[in-house]
Amino acid sequence: MAATMENLHRFIKLFKPSQKFASYLHRNYARTHFLKNRWYTIQKCSMLKLLSRRPVLSSLTTVSAVSWFVKKEEAEIKEDKQPSVIQKADELYDANKTIALYDLLKENLDENDDEILWRLARACRDMSLMTKNFTRKKEYMYEGFDYVKKALELNEKNFACHKWYAILLDKTAEYGGTKKRIENAYLVKDHFVRAVELNPKDATSMYSIGHWCYLFADMSWYTKKIASAIFSTPPSSTFEEALKYFEMAEEVDPDFYIWNHVYLGKTYMKLGDEEKGKKYLMKARGLSGPNTSIDEREAMMEAFRTLLEYKLIDPKILKEMDKKKEMERQKETEKEKEMKENKER
CATH class of the missing domain: 1.25.40 (Serine Threonine Protein Phosphatase 5, Tetratricopeptide repeat)
Structure with a gap:
């Protein structure tokens, strides 16, 4: 029995390496067969490619050309957008x-x-x-x-060039004093008038002519003396003429500029119409928005000063009105935030 077991043990020892060798051969045979089939497939495909070489190249060129033009067109559209x-x-x-x-x-x-x-x-x-x-x-x-x-x-046919030339001509003249401003007065008005001729819907130029008329209608005796020394016929105007241009500007473009409301109010006050004067000055006070500019703030302050000057309103009441407006603005901004948050959700 011991002998038999010993012989069996030897047989198993001999069998193990042979089994490994057999499995090794089997694996390599499978790999070789796979590579052989793969090589055959590659050869077959290569032959097909060689036989159909021209059509493939021509189609490739066409596709690349079409894609290039499409990309170019898309780029041009993006640039236009x-x-x-x-x-x-x-x-x-x-x-x-x-x-x-x-x-x-x-x-x-x-x-x-x-x-x-x-x-x-x-x-x-x-x-x-x-x-x-x-x-x-x-x-x-x-x-x-x-x-x-x-x-x-x-x-010279661009109305905006005439308008801003007139504005900046007058603004730079301010650094030269009252005399310099009066010297440029006629030229300033001429350019504003030309701007309106080129663009009859240009409310800003209409307002500017009205402002020019208001300043010379409201000219002090000292300024009149300087003007008389410079010109034989110094520039002059009336509040009625100023009002005409302010109203024209408002008709062309309602609520376009807060200063137009301020000067409508001031002009009506000069002409003795307190009701309309107060109406426009109060409107100027209420035209502020979330992106209020420095220019707009100055206009609001001017409206406030004019209202106080003519004793048209009590400062305490005005402060209460401002507080209410501020509360309403805050509520509106909160509602907008809520709407945005709901949309994002």
């Missing part, structure tokens, strides 16, 4: 983002483009209003005036 510098500038101006507007136009300055130049001149004026530094204020005004002069030289 992208807003231009002028569109971006107008959006920034509407949003009262003065610094961003100034930077954008400076980066994309084209001295042969009157549309960019007059917009940059306007941005310079707004930058001047923003800064408290007297030197920087003056620099921005003169910088803007240089840009609008170039714009007007390029295109």
